[in-house]
Amino acid sequence: IVVVAVNSTLLTINAGDYIFYTDWAWTSFVVFSISQSTMLAVGAIYYMLFTGVPGTATYYATIMTIYTWVAKGAWFALGYPMDFVTVPIWIPSAMLLDLTYWATRRNKHAAIIIGGTLIGLSLPMLNMINLLLIRDPLEVAFKYPRPTLPPYMTPIEPQVGKFYNSPVALGSGAGAVLTVPIAALGAKLNT
Numbered sequence: 001i002v003v004v005a006v007n008s009t010l011l012t013i014n015a016g017d018y019i020f021y022t023d024w025a026w027t028s029f030v031v032f033s034i035s036q037s038t039m040l041a042v043g044a045i046y047y048m049l050f051t052g053v054p055g056t057a058t059y060y061a062t063i064m065t066i067y068t069w070v071a072k073g074a075w076f077a078l079g080y081p082m083d084f085v086t087v088p089i090w091i092p093s094a095m096l097l098d099l100t101y102w103a104t105r106r107n108k109h110a111a112i113i114i115g116g117t118l119i120g121l122s123l124p125m126l127n128m129i130n131l132l133l134i135r136d137p138l139e140v141a142f143k144y145p146r147p148t149l150p151p152y153m154t155p156i157e158p159q160v161g162k163f164y165n166s167p168v169a170l171g172s173g174a175g176a177v178l179t180v181p182i183a184a185l186g187a188k189l190n191t
Contacts, residue, residue, distance in 0.1 A: 038175070069087055
């Protein structure tokens with residue numbers, strides 16, 4: 001169980017960017033939504049089906065949340081503001097997965113299809129709300145630059161009011177569509 005927990009956590013942490021650095025939070029939203037929706041579903045279902053216990057996915061998301069708060073504390077210790085790192089919202093999405101697994105009488109296929117879709121829809125929405133609660137990312141970007149900032153992470157001014165070109169719409173749509181088949185593939189490989 002410990003090996004599965006560690007491997008699942010590493011899967012999700014290394015899937016793209018597991019921390020929202022405020023200075024490029026809006027730029028990375030779509031990448032984060034796709035990678036984290038997918039890997040939360042794959043990792044949590046892998047871990048949950050291994051134990052067979054509803055509640056395991058929430059436990060798994062809690063481990064990652066604690067890990068991220070430690071990383072947030074490390075950046076704070078280096079002199080960055082507390083909202084420089086935004087801790088992602090994994091736990092409610094994992095709770096939906098656990099609830100699906102429990103409600104469908106531990107049916108792994110229902111957990112993958114229904115739970116995976118719920119993760120893909122909820123995670124981008126919850127993290128967008130999370131990002132709206134912090135101060136202006138561009139202000140933080142120019143006031144507290146990180147030592148190395150790759151070109152694709154350079155902060156951009158978010159376009160407000162154009163939903164068709166919105167990272168929220170793209171992130172939640174792509175997350176919902178991609179989560180189910182990839183989680184299904186992961187479960188198939190696990191059996």
